[in-house]
Amino acid sequence: MPGLKIAVFLDGCFWHGCKVYPPMVKKNAEFWVAKIERNRARDQKAVDHLKSIGWTVLRFWEHESPEDVVEAIISARSYACEATAKTPAPLQALQQNRPGSPQTQPAALCMPFELTVA
Numbered sequence: 255m256p257g258l259k260i261a262v263f264l265d266g267c268f269w270h271g272c273k274v275y276p277p278m279v280k281k282n283a284e285f286w287v288a289k290i291e292r293n294r295a296r297d298q299k300a301v302d303h304l305k306s307i308g309w310t311v312l313r314f315w316e317h318e319s320p321e322d323v324v325e326a327i328i329s330a331r332s333y334a335c336e337a338t339a340k341t342p343a344p345l346q347a348l349q350q351n352r353p354g355s356p357q358t359q360p361a362a363l364c365m366p367f368e369l370t371v372a
């Protein structure tokens with residue numbers, strides 16, 4: 255959701271080294287451990303970067319229930335929408351008229367909508 259600066263990551267348990275369902279590898283264990291460690295380091299770097307430029311970062315694991323994930327996304331969105339609504343009007347106009355940014359407008363993202371879980 256670029257307009258609201260919300261980034262959502264859904265990490266696979268295996269590839270991102272989940273602690274609840276740790277990767278089970280018998281062959282080439284060292285290779286996989288190193289690979290997953292690299293993935294984790296890269297994840298952290300990406301998250302740090304996004305946070306440093308003012309994004310809200312939501313991270314979920316593959317094993318989490320879709321309902322919980324959706325709920326967390328919706329509440330983050332409500333929070334961001336409230337924050338956007340509190341932004342003084344001139345600043346909002348400035349942001350919306352920024353040339354060369356094909357971003358979705360926050361106002362449009364804050365319209366009520368139905369989110370269904372498959």
Ligand SMILES: [Zn+2]
Nearest residue numbers: 267272315317
């Ligand atoms: Zn997991």
